[in-house]
Amino acid sequence: MRIVGLQIGLGSRIRKSPFFEALVRHGLTHVTVYNHMYMPGSFGDPDEEYRALVERVSLWDVAAERQVEVVGPDAFTLCQYVSARDLRGMKVGRVRYAPMCDHDGTLINDPMVLKLAEDRFWISIADSDMLLWCRAVATERGLNCRVFEPDVSPLGVQGPRADDTMADLLGEWVRDVPFFGFVETSHDSIPFVLCRSGWSGQGGFELFLQDGSRGLDLWDAVWAAGEKYGIHPGAPTLNERIESDLFSYRADCGAGASPLEIGLNRYVSLDRDDDFIGKVALLTEQKRGPARRLVKALLTGERFPATSESPWPAVGQDGTPCGEVRVAAWSPKHESNLCLALVSAEVAGGPFRTVTPSGETLNASHHAYFAEQ
Structure with a gap:
């Protein structure tokens, strides 16, 4: 049943992103709530938003993809323990998709993990309260690390002309950034991490803005660079992400499935020689079958x-x-x-x-x- 005219009341309980005013300026019509933030759903023409994504370039506010920063001597120990995927061998400047489970082997998030330094990581989360989870685990295990949410808000540039857009903005060097690789950079004194990643199958980048006061400046800079390529405002596109095998935690499983049921087997390291949360339950499930x-x-x-x-x-x-x-x-x-x-x-x-x-x-x-x- 569709409720015509239903509105979401705006208020301080649900946060706006640093790009929110740009969304309104471009005609935002639909929002959802993700990680206690407003996340754009559509600008009124889903068909054109799909075409822009698969044929040209689309600009997305994905600031609701929050970061859990873990820093300190035991930062890796915590990230390795909460991740069902082995993070050993990961290099600075690289990313791994790392499903996380509870002790029963139930998937509770499927984040990317970015390694910024040997003792500093960002866990780039889907829609669940991983900040609270990681803080609790760190405290219970007596780990020497700080766990907090940094001032970091991703902006997605997705589509076949994303490389051209970012090369015009930053230089030809961006074309050499590998998939799931990132570089700390800036434009016009706006600091961000440029990462080749994104929630579509069309390729592109996520710009992890590190100064929330410069959100509109970054949006406008990317928009100007992409105008000649037909840039269009958009949002994570449900039909395209299903076509491209991109998982949406909670939407696709109701927060009650295991990664083996979902089909994420290759991202779960059950042959690890160390322990992680959910390992025993997942090994049992693997033996009997999902x-x-x-x-x-x-x-x-x-x-x-x-x-x-x-x-x-x-x-x-x-x-x-x-x-x-x-x-x-x-x-x-x-x-x-x-x-x-x-x-x-x-x-x-x-x-x-x-x-x-x-x-x-x-x-x-x-x-x-x-x-x-």
């Missing part, structure tokens, strides 16, 4: 006018409940309705059905296991 799997499926029916707002029940061919369609949207790439569904291992890989909030029954045909194409 009970559910996250799958991508094509759905029948008319083109969805908008993305789904809540999970839909999934049932097997025999009518038995088998899980949930977590998110669904129209896919321009596949010219079909597309969904991510968390379903039983017995049903995963085959057809199932789902029922929309309006009561329409849709058939789902298996497209791929998530993250395993």
Whole structure:
């Protein structure tokens, strides 16, 4: 059910990003709340926002992707213990995708970890309170490190012309920044970390602004550099990120799945010789096999006018409940309705059905296991 005219009341409890005024200036129409911050959802034309992302260049306020900074003699020890992925061998200036679990092996975040120095890391988090978690773990284990949220707000520059945009702004050297590599730099005295990363499959950069008072200056500088390439304001695009196998914590799993159910096996280091939170539970699950799997499926029916707002029940061919369609949207790439569904291992890989909030029954045909194409 869509509630026409519903508004989110703005207030001090939910934070605005350093780029917020630029979003309003460019016609922001939809927001969501992510890590206790407003995050843009759309500027009123999702189809054009998709085209800009896959054909040109799109500028995103992703400041809600907050950082947990860990610094001090035991900084690595803490990051290694809370991460299900082994961080040993990681070099300064590099990034690793590092799922994190609780003691039951349930995924509680899937951040990037940036290594700024041998004793300094940023955990670039998805939508859950990892600052509180990391602080608690550090204190309980008596680790000598400081855990806090720094003044760091990422700005995304995504799409096939992202390199051209950033090269015009900073110089040709940006083209040599490797994937999941970063460089500390500045423009017009605006300090930021330039990282080749982003929540799309189209390539690009994230600019980790290190001075919140210069947010509008950085936005305007990037916008000016990208105008000749058709830059467009946008936001993380649900249909494109499903097409590109990019996971959205909480949206895709309801904060109640393991990384093995999601399909993140290659990012979980179960052969490590050291301990980490969730290791015993994950080893047990690996031995018996995950009970559910996250799958991508094509759905029948008319083109969805908008993305789904809540999970839909999934049932097997025999009518038995088998899980949930977590998110669904129209896919321009596949010219079909597309969904991510968390379903039983017995049903995963085959057809199932789902029922929309309006009561329409849709058939789902298996497209791929998530993250395993």
